[in-house]
Each structure stands twice: as C-alpha cells, then as structure tokens.
Amino acid sequence: xxxxxxxxxxxxxxxxxxxxxxxxxxxxxxxxxxxxxxxxxxxxxxxxxxxxxxxxxxxxxxxxxxxxxxxxxxxxxxxxxxxxxxxxxxxxxxxxxxxxxxxxxxxxxxxxxxxxxxxxxxxxxxxxxxxxxxxxxxxxxxxxxxxxxxxxxxxxxxxxxxxxxxxxxxxxxxxxxxxxxxxxxxxxxxxxxxxxxxxxxxxxxxxxxxxxxxxxxxxxxxxxxxxxxxxxxxxxxxxxxxxxxxxxxxxxxxxxxxxxxxxxxxxxxxxxxxxxxxxxxxxxxxxxxxxxxxxxxxxxxxxxxxxxxxxxxxxxxxxxxxxxxxxxxxxxxxxxxx
Amino acid sequence: xxxxxxxxxxxxxxxxxxxxxxxxxxxxxxxxxxxxxxxxxxxxxxxxxxxxxxxxxxxxxxxxxxxxxxxxxxxxxxxxxxxxxxxxxxxxxxxxxxxxxxxxxxxxxxxxxxxxxxxxxx
Numbered sequence: 001x002x003x004x005x006x007x008x009x010x011x012x013x014x015x016x017x018x019x020x021x022x023x024x025x026x027x028x029x030x031x032x033x034x035x036x037x038x039x040x041x042x043x044x045x046x047x048x049x050x051x052x053x054x055x056x057x058x059x060x061x062x063x064x065x066x067x068x069x070x071x072x073x074x075x076x077x078x079x080x081x082x083x084x085x086x087x088x089x090x091x092x093x094x095x096x097x098x099x100x101x102x103x104x105x106x107x108x109x110x111x112x113x114x115x116x117x118x119x120x121x122x123x124x125x126x127x128x129x130x131x132x133x134x135x136x137x138x139x140x141x142x143x144x145x146x147x148x149x150x151x152x153x154x155x156x157x158x159x160x161x162x163x164x165x166x167x168x169x170x171x172x173x174x175x176x177x178x179x180x181x182x183x184x185x186x187x188x189x190x191x192x193x194x195x196x197x198x199x200x201x202x203x204x205x206x207x208x209x210x211x212x213x214x215x216x217x218x219x220x221x222x223x224x225x226x227x228x229x230x231x232x233x234x235x236x237x238x239x240x241x242x243x244x245x246x247x248x249x250x251x252x253x254x255x256x257x258x259x260x261x262x263x264x265x266x267x268x269x270x271x272x273x274x275x276x277x278x279x280x281x282x283x284x285x286x287x288x289x290x291x292x293x294x295x296x297x298x299x300x301x302x303x304x305x306x307x308x309x310x311x312x313x314x315x316x317x318x319x320x321x322x323x324x325x326x327x328x329x330x331x332x333x334x335x336x337x338x
Numbered sequence: 339x340x341x342x343x344x345x346x347x348x349x350x351x352x353x354x355x356x357x358x359x360x361x362x363x364x365x366x367x368x369x370x371x372x373x374x375x376x377x378x379x380x381x382x383x384x385x386x387x388x389x390x391x392x393x394x395x396x397x398x399x400x401x402x403x404x405x406x407x408x409x410x411x412x413x414x415x416x417x418x419x420x421x422x423x424x425x426x427x428x429x430x431x432x433x434x435x436x437x438x439x440x441x442x443x444x445x446x447x448x449x450x451x452x453x454x455x456x457x458x459x460x
Contacts, residue, residue, distance in 0.1 A: 090388045098388030
C-alpha cells in the first residue's frame with residue numbers, strides 16, 4: 001500500500017473528499033496554483049490576464065494589478081459564489097466548476113472593475129436576477145443578434161485557388177454541385193484559406209473576400225445584399241457589437257484605429273493572422289511585433305478587446321440609428337423609434 | 339459526454355421547461371424531451387448548472403410560487419399556491435423558500451397584495 005506523501009508544492013497531504021469519499025489528486029488549496037492539472041477549474045474562473053495562445057496576453061493595467069483591486073475582485077467573486085451555492089443548495093466546489101460559477105465569477109469581476117472606475121458594469125442587473133428568472137428576463141430579454149461582417153485576406157496566387165477535380169471531392173460536395181451550389185466546395189481543404197472560405201459561407205452571414213495585388217489589399221468579392229437585409233431586419237431591441245478592422249502590417253492601420261473609434265462605437269478590433277510572411281510583406285505571424293502593437297494601441301486608447309477574427313469595415317452611418325436604439329436599451333432608456 | 343451533446347441536452351430541456359412554465363414538470367418528461375437517459379441528463383445539468391435536475395425542478399417550482407405570490411389577490415393563500423405546485427410539506431417548503439429568496443412566503447404574499455412586508459421575527 002502506497003504511503004501518503006505530502007504534495008510536492010504545498011506540503012499538504014492528500015485529503016479525502018467528504019462528498020464522494022475519493023481521494024483528491026491535489027489538495028484544494030493547491031489546486032489554483034497548478035493550472036496544468038486543473039485547467040478546467042482555473043480556465044472557467046480566470047482571475048488574471050489570459051490568452052488564446054494566438055497572441056501573448058497583455059498584462060493588466062497597474063490599477064488592476066494592485067493588490068487591493070485584485071483582492072476586491074476575488075473577494076466579490078468568492079462572496080457571490082458562496083452565496084449562490086448556499087442558496088441553490090449546491091456544493092461550493094460543484095457550483096464553481098459549473099458554467100453558472102463561471103458566470104457568477106465574471107459578474108463579480110464586472111462589478112469590481114466598475115467600482116474601480118475601469119471598463120465594466122455594462123449590464124446593470126438587479127441583485128435578485130440571479131435567482132429570479134423573471135427579473136433576469138426583464139433586464140436581459142430579447143433576441144441576441146451578432147452582426148459579424150467577415151473579411152478574409154488571402155493570397156490570390158495561393159494553392160487554395162487550385163480547384164479540386166469534381167470526382168475527387170466528397171459525395172456531399174458532388175451533390176451540392178449538382179444542386180447548383182457555388183464551386184467553393186472545390187476549394188482545397190488542406191489550405192487554411194480553403195478551410196476558412198468553405199466554412200464561413202453560411203446562411204445569414206455576409207462575407208467579403210479580399211485578395212492581394214502586390215502589398216495592397218484588393219477586394220475580390222463582396223456580398224452586400226445579405227448584410228443589408230440583416231441590418232434592415234433589426235428592430236432596435238438587439239445588442240449590436242461593432243468590430244473594427246486592423247491589419248497591423250498595412251500602412252496607417254494602427255493609426256486608423258483611433259479614427260474608427262472616433263467615428264463608430266467600436267466594441268472590438270479583429271484581424272486575421274492566417275497568412276505568413278511568405279505570402280507577401282503584409283503577412284505576419286500572430287506572435288510577432290505588429291499584432292502586439294495593435295493590441296497595445298487598442299488597450300491604451302480605448303480598452304477595446306482585440307482578438308483574432310474577422311473585421312467589419314462597412315459600417316455605414318445609416319446603420320448607426322439602429323445601433324443607437326440598441327445602446328439606449330443597454331443603458332436602460334426607452335428606445336425611440338424613428 | 340462531449341460539449342455538443344451536453345449543450346443539446348440542456349437546450350432541449352430548457353426549451354421544454356420554457357414551454358411548460360405554468361405546469362409542474364417531472365424528470366421523466368425532461369428525459370423524453372431531451373431524448374436522453376436520466377444519468378446523462380443528471381451529468382449535463384451538474385456540469386452546466388451545478389445542481390441536479392431534481393434540484394433544478396424544485397428551484398423552478400419555487401420561482402413559480404414566488405411569481406404567483408407576487409401577483410396575489412386577497413383570496414390567495416400561501417398554502418393553496420404551494421400545494422398547487424407540489425409542495426405538500428409546508429414546513430420544508432417555507433425553509434427552502436426562505437433559503438433561496440431570503441424571506442418567508444408570507445412576506446412575499448403581503449408584498450404581492452400591496453402591503454408592507456410582515457415583520458421578520460428576530
């Protein structure tokens with residue numbers, strides 16, 4: 001029988017869980033210090049800057065890094081989780097590992113940042129909304145609408161343009177071709193561009209593709225009709241998030257972020273990093289300096305969240321009327337229908 | 339159970355609950371609506387909500403009782419509303435209600451009637 005040895009990092013002996021009667025692999029107090037072994041536990045309850053590994057995580061500001069701020073956020077999160085678990089009749093550990101625990105943690109962080117004068121407090125929820133569906137429905141009810149205009153910068157001479165022969169594609173693709181679907185199903189699946197363009201063409205989404213002429217982007221195709229139809233279908237009750245564009249290797253793009261923020265209420269900046277320097281001077285890898293500059297600029301200027309993805313360049317002033325309604329709703333004011 | 343299967347089970351169960359807001363729901367009904375077994379339903383609810391389906395249904399019934407008490411008239415009594423939603427052990431019901439909402443059902447009833455909440459005993 002193996003002897004019970006102290007844990008190598010915290011020195012505690014493995015504890016027996018009162019609920020299940022099984023031995024835990026790591027003492028609970030040490031679990032938070034070992035994200036590699038408890039990734040599900042820590043990832044759902046982040047208390048520090050994180051990254052999706054496409055870009056280095058940007059450190060929190062000095063105000064957020066200060067111990068009182070962080071302690072305040074953690075104390076709020078712990079208090080919210082304890083209270084919710086007690087009232088729902090769930091174990092604290094089980095509640096913390098559920099998605100509701102993650103939501104309670106993020107809500108506590110939102111309150112902490114709002115109290116510290118940071119960006120936060122977007123959604124003002126009454127305290128009883130956590131336990132009363134009717135109260136939550138009043139504050140958050142309505143259809144969610146994500147308006148995500150996508151733009152892909154691709155190499156026009158890339159391997160993805162070499163269509164596969166129809167007899168080499170799958171039966172499903174052959175059936176789509178017989179039904180008159182576009183020939184994009186023939187794009188090379190093994191290239192990044194081919195995978196993206198095959199996947200991103202879905203119903204209800206507007207897609208714009210762009211190619212390159214030298215080092216300058218050139219739009220190849222822009223399907224504006226679905227995008228316009230989706231914008232016209234908004235009735236002012238949706239939450240609308242605008243994404244700004246930033247291709248950091250193009251001249252003037254980083255400085256243009258300020259102009260986008262001044263002109264439109266940009267919620268986030270998006271960029272695509274799926275091509276490398278081998279495809280031209282504008283290409284870059286996600287861990288390189290250009291993207292870091294864009295990330296720092298976004299955080300320093302407006303604290304927008306930069307993330308990898310598509311971009312929305314074609315926001316027209318006429319659509320801001322719809323956006324204003326959504327903002328009025330988010331701020332609790334009655335939207336004015338014009 | 340993968341994330342996709344888990345979300346499918348939870349979403350279908352939620353849709354069923356949303357469609358039967360004014361009637362008590364049994365766990366068997368949720369299993370049939372979500373096309374899954376009791377064990378998988380249990381696991382999905384614990385991973386998403388942190389509580390079991392049985393506990394979730396009870397919380398839902400408590401919310402329904404509170405909703406009715408807040409819209410009560412002069413003829414409404416706590417016992418009638420509680421028994422209509424399947425709470426026959428009134429002492430246990432009052433205890434669970436107070437744990438969840440921080441007040442007694444009679445206090446909610448007085449608020450629903452438009453009066454001031456009854457004084458809480460020390």
